[in-house]
Amino acid sequence: KKAGTIHLGGTFEEMRQAEREVHEGVMPEKPFVLVAQQSLFDRTRTQGTDEVLWSYAHAPNGFTGDATERLIDQIERFAPGFRDTILNKHVIGPMKLQEYNPNYVGGDINSGKQHLPQLFKRPLSWSRPYQAPLDGHYFCSSSTPPGGGVHGMSGHLAAKAALKQKFGIRVS
Known part of the structure; x- marks a missing residue:
């Protein structure tokens, strides 16, 4: 009955169309929306x-428009009455995200394209994706395997790599 995060996309065809439009550089009228209510x-x-609600x-x-109403419309579509419950909004577009964190190039919170080879070879194709060129420093963001959307796993795997490489400690 309670979920901290849900994905709103509609039918398979609607999701496919929305993702196709994004890939073609168009902001969809019915976007694929991730909704989180962590306060639950x-x-x-x-x-x-x-x-x-986030x-x-x-x-x-690099989208520079304002898609706020499209997101609200999509949430309203699946949760009628939602619009009437909004007390305040704080909107951050893709380019503001990039200003906030330069790793979010073009507003990409996954720090790079999420395609199959990139799930295993992030940020580069090498045997130690978490080890930075500077000794004792490690990468642990979504720019390392398995990438964004697997919350905390990049940091967990980077910590395991650091423990093994620096201290010889193996963690299962």
Whole structure:
């Protein structure tokens, strides 16, 4: 009955169309939207009886428009009445994301294209994807395997690599 995160995309054909449009550089009218309501599980994220909802949509690389209403429309489509519950909005577009974190080139929070070879060979094709060229430093962001969307796993795997390479400690 409760989920911290849901994905809203509609039918398979609607999701395919939305992703095709993004790939072609067009912001879809019905975008694929990820919606998170972490305050269901962590009450420190809100005050009183208000709830905090966070969402994002796949957008074309470098998109500079405002897709806020498209996201709200898509959420409203699956949760009628949602629009009437909004008390405030804070919107950050792709280019603002890039300003915030230069690793988010074009607003890409996955720090690079998520295609099959990149799931295993991020950021480069080498045997130690977590080890930085500077001794004792490790990469642990979504720019390392398995990439974005597998929350925390890149950091976990980087920590395992560091423990093994620096201290000879193997962690299962």
